Amino acid sequence: MYSFISSRNIRFILHEVLNAGDLNRFPFFRDYDKDAMDMAIEAAIQITSSNIYPFNKAFDQFKVTHVNGVTHVHPQLKHLIKSIAEGGWICSGASFENGGGQMPEVLSSAGRLIFYAGSCNSAYPFLTSGSANLILNFGSDELKSAFVPRMIAGEWQGTMALTEPQAGSSLSDLSTSATRTEKQGTFHISGQKIYISGGDHNCADNIIHLTLARIKGAPSGTKGISLFVVPKYKLDGSFNDVKTAGIYGKMGQKNYTAAHLMFGESGICEGYLVGEENQGLTYMFQMMNEARIGTGLLAAGNISAAYYASLKYAFERPQGRHPSNKDITTPQVLIIEHADVKRMLLLQKSILEGSIALLLQASYWADIAAHGEGFEKENAHLLLELLTPVCKCYPSEMGIISVKNAMQVLGGAGYCNDFPIEQYFREIPINSIYEGTTTIHGIDLLGRKILMKQGAALSALYVEIGKDLDAALKIEGISLYSKKLTVAVQKLQQITKHLTDLAINERPEVYLADATIYLEGFSQIVIGWIWLKQAIIAQEKITLVDAVSEQQFYSGKIQTMKYYFEYELPKYVPAFERLLSNSKITLETNPLDLL
Amino acid sequence: MKILVCVSKTPDTTAKISFNADNTEFQSAGVQYIMNPYDEWYALVRALELKETLGGTVTLINVGTADDEQVIRKGLAIGGDDAVRIDAAPKSALFVAKQISAHAKSAGYDLIMLGKETIDYNGSEVGAMVAEYMDMPYVSYATKLDIAGSTATLMRDIEGGEEEIEVDLPFVLSAAKGMAEQRIPNMRGIMMAKSKPIQVIPAVPFEDLSVVTSYELPKAKSGVKLVQPENMDELVRLLHEEAKVI
Numbered sequence: 001m002y003s004f005i006s007s008r009n010i011r012f013i014l015h016e017v018l019n020a021g022d023l024n025r026f027p028f029f030r031d032y033d034k035d036a037m038d039m040a041i042e043a044a045i046q047i048t049s050s051n052i053y054p055f056n057k058a059f060d061q062f063k064v065t066h067v068n069g070v071t072h073v074h075p076q077l078k079h080l081i082k083s084i085a086e087g088g089w090i091c092s093g094a095s096f097e098n099g100g101g102q103m104p105e106v107l108s109s110a111g112r113l114i115f116y117a118g119s120c121n122s123a124y125p126f127l128t129s130g131s132a133n134l135i136l137n138f139g140s141d142e143l144k145s146a147f148v149p150r151m152i153a154g155e156w157q158g159t160m161a162l163t164e165p166q167a168g169s170s171l172s173d174l175s176t177s178a179t180r181t182e183k184q185g186t187f188h189i190s191g192q193k194i195y196i197s198g199g200d201h202n203c204a205d206n207i208i209h210l211t212l213a214r215i216k217g218a219p220s221g222t223k224g225i226s227l228f229v230v231p232k233y234k235l236d237g238s239f240n241d242v243k244t245a246g247i248y249g250k251m252g253q254k255n256y257t258a259a260h261l262m263f264g265e266s267g268i269c270e271g272y273l274v275g276e277e278n279q280g281l282t283y284m285f286q287m288m289n290e291a292r293i294g295t296g297l298l299a300a301g302n303i304s305a306a307y308y309a310s311l312k313y314a315f316e317r318p319q320g321r322h323p324s325n326k327d328i329t330t331p332q333v334l335i336i337e338h339a340d341v342k343r344m345l346l347l348q349k350s351i352l353e354g355s356i357a358l359l360l361q362a363s364y365w366a367d368i369a370a371h372g373e374g375f376e377k378e379n380a381h382l383l384l385e386l387l388t389p390v391c392k393c394y395p396s397e398m399g400i401i402s403v404k405n406a407m408q409v410l411g412g413a414g415y416c417n418d419f420p421i422e423q424y425f426r427e428i429p430i431n432s433i434y435e436g437t438t439t440i441h442g443i444d445l446l447g448r449k450i451l452m453k454q455g456a457a458l459s460a461l462y463v464e465i466g467k468d469l470d471a472a473l474k475i476e477g478i479s480l481y482s483k484k485l486t487v488a489v490q491k492l493q494q495i496t497k498h499l500t501d502l503a504i505n506e507r508p509e510v511y512l513a514d515a516t517i518y519l520e521g522f523s524q525i526v527i528g529w530i531w532l533k534q535a536i537i538a539q540e541k542i543t544l545v546d547a548v549s550e551q552q553f554y555s556g557k558i559q560t561m562k563y564y565f566e567y568e569l570p571k572y573v574p575a576f577e578r579l580l581s582n583s584k585i586t587l588e589t590n591p592l593d594l595l
Numbered sequence: 596m597k598i599l600v601c602v603s604k605t606p607d608t609t610a611k612i613s614f615n616a617d618n619t620e621f622q623s624a625g626v627q628y629i630m631n632p633y634d635e636w637y638a639l640v641r642a643l644e645l646k647e648t649l650g651g652t653v654t655l656i657n658v659g660t661a662d663d664e665q666v667i668r669k670g671l672a673i674g675g676d677d678a679v680r681i682d683a684a685p686k687s688a689l690f691v692a693k694q695i696s697a698h699a700k701s702a703g704y705d706l707i708m709l710g711k712e713t714i715d716y717n718g719s720e721v722g723a724m725v726a727e728y729m730d731m732p733y734v735s736y737a738t739k740l741d742i743a744g745s746t747a748t749l750m751r752d753i754e755g756g757e758e759e760i761e762v763d764l765p766f767v768l769s770a771a772k773g774m775a776e777q778r779i780p781n782m783r784g785i786m787m788a789k790s791k792p793i794q795v796i797p798a799v800p801f802e803d804l805s806v807v808t809s810y811e812l813p814k815a816k817s818g819v820k821l822v823q824p825e826n827m828d829e830l831v832r833l834l835h836e837e838a839k840v841i
Contacts, residue, residue: 046779088782101782547625
């Protein structure tokens with residue numbers, strides 16, 4: 001067991017739950033069999049063990065400064081980026097011709113999870129990956145050859161520059177402008193962007209901002225937004241007037257810069273149009289599933305590191321005796337012996353492994369959606385679309401609870417910086433804000449995904465769950481949980497119908513008022529399904545293996561599934577009770593009532 | 596320059612070690628295996644560096660069953676050109692040395708490299724035995740290796756310092772920390788490894804002269820001892836008599 005991740009769990013999900021090696025039936029993935037995937041996972045762990053995890057505390061303690069136009073970050077970041085780049089993980093899913101490795105998304109996600117468990121700073125190269133993928137998917141050949149190779153090499157940092165002071169979640173209010181020049185495809189960019197992750201640092205030779213801006217004369221709202229490549233330094237090496245106004249001070253992720261950028265404030269800032277005019281948001285949204293799953297992975301990495309730190313502590317720390325033992329002359333027991341400590345660890349394990357299994361499942365669907373055909377492709381696309389809000393929000397929101405419990409396991413030690421938990425506790429909350437707050441995703445799920453194609457995505461999910469409910473019903477020791485989940489799914493169907501009726505009969509405000517609560521209950525049931533799926537495999541395999549360590553692994557899966565069904569799944573009940581209520585408390589609350 | 600690098604499969608450093616009921620056999624079920632780090636990080640990587648500067652080939656050799664191929668593939672992913680697997684369970688150091696030398700004798704290698712020891716049995720025996728079978732010079736625990744023409748210059752750790760050695764090719768060396776920096780395979784290497792050849796050959800007949808009669812795990816470490824702040828004398832006694840650090 002490593003200090004930050006379980007490679008056995010990753011292999012279980014990849015090979016035993018998903019059979020991901022089967023993806024090599026698609027010509028694009030022909031080289032990725034089980035052995036190649038295992039070797040890639042081992043390489044990712046080696047990179048993390050050598051160049052990332054040992055520096056995580058130093059990253060946190062480094063004071064990022066912005067002096068004389070240079071943003072100084074911890075120098076190890078350069079090695080971190082280089083090792084991930086040299087490993088072939090930036091744009092790993094791109095075609096060989098574009099400099100990628102044609103890697104399945106499911107394997108890429110597993111790698112990212114490992115890197116993120118080592119440190120949130122591993123997000124830097126994957127920001128670059130997302131930006132470079134935008135250029136590869138929508139940019140001209142000229143843009144591709146000018147920018148992508150050095151981004152893939154980890155020499156240039158990529159960013160996504162969307163948010164502005166007056167336009168956060170509401171991108172229709174975006175005001176950064178682009179003015180045409182005489183040169184085809186080249187514009188002058190003017191405006192400000194805030195909270196730009198990786199927006200400036202001195203461990204890259206150039207920063208390439210994939211920037212949303214409105215071409216002068218373009219329609220207002222989201223239909224008039226275009227996408228530009230805006231480098232900090234132009235290709236001839238001269239400064240492109242992208243100035244860093246400042247670096248935000250944050251409660252966590254200290255070395256992972258969030259910059260306030262000014263474009264063309266005191267000179268000319270060139271931007272190069274990506275694809276067609278006014279299609280910027282469409283392009284961005286085509287990459288959104290990847291980015292949102294990426295945020296879920298970042299959260300899951302954080303949960304993983306905190307869980308294994310608290311688990312280690314629980315196995316080493318003697319404290320107290322069993323309640324039935326009143327003899328204080330007997331030795332203290334390890335805290336792992338106490339029921340409530342086990343509860344806190346089971347809670348973390350259920351959130352962690354439930355999140356990882358869901359994220360890898362979604363990534364697997366992304367591969368099928370991209371390379372499959374016919375029904376298989378369409379079905380995977382629907383499931384991916386529907387569950388992306390859960391992939392983003394469940395690890396992010398439940399991660400906060402998970403890491404809080406990790407801290408509780410350590411007690412006072414968890415609050416002190418001799419142990420890593422306090423760092424993870426400061427780092428986890430931002431994931432519920434990256435790529436849209438949880439509110440936004442609740443609205444996305446209920447307002448868009450549930451309704452899409454007359455509920456086809458939700459129907460596809462019910463079919464998938466139904467298959468596992470049937471399978472579990474036939475397995476001794478698990479059938480009880482199949483029945484519990486069946487009841488939960490029936491409730492979900494009932495609630496969803498109730499809400500969709502509201503959508504027809506009431507204002508959208510009423511329908512969407514408690515969308516976040518719907519997302520919470522929906523997520524609990526989805527993760528219940530994901531746990532049942534894992535338990536089916538574990539129950540089948542536990543009797544077939546001889547090794548004690550393997551029996552323990554499968555036993556841990558079954559026991560954690562039981563914990564989830566007994567302690568976590570029932571939390572959908574109060575959430576759904578609220579959704580069935582006709583009271584409109586939040587809508588009827590006058591802002592002055594909150595004073 | 597034709598280099599042979601001997602690679603072993605060993606349990607991952609995090610693997611739980613256990614033996615069968617009568618303690619005569621290692622329980623391999625469920626154990627995650629890796630390439631022996633001394634073979635990988637030092638011998639193989641230095642061999643690749645030499646190939647990159649002097650030209651030539653790096654061949655991996657492993658004595659093991661088909662299960663070892665994942666470890667061999669990793670060596671190929673890091674940069675080895677091809678591999679030979681002697682299809683037999685590695686029963687003892689002498690058996691392994693016999694098999695390696697039987698193949699190497701006719702293949703004309705300029706240099707045979709391996710790690711200073713494997714991290715499972717820590718025997719440090721195979722290198723010397725191969726050299727003896729091959730009738731070649733042997734340098735153990737080498738931390739540095741340079742080659743000019745047909746002469747190699749090596750550094751090796753000795754008690755209290757280092758010594759420099761010159762030796763003519765061909766010879767056998769065991770590599771220790773300092774010889775090279777670890778290389779992690781990249782995705783391109785992993786993909787290319789799939790198409791590199793692994794020649795599987797049968798073992799030559801060999802009868803071991805010794806057998807392992809039993810294994811024993813180290814005694815479990817005692818738990819943490821808590822000493823009350825007012826009892827400093829006891830703390831000093833424990834540090835002096837038990838921990839032996841003062």
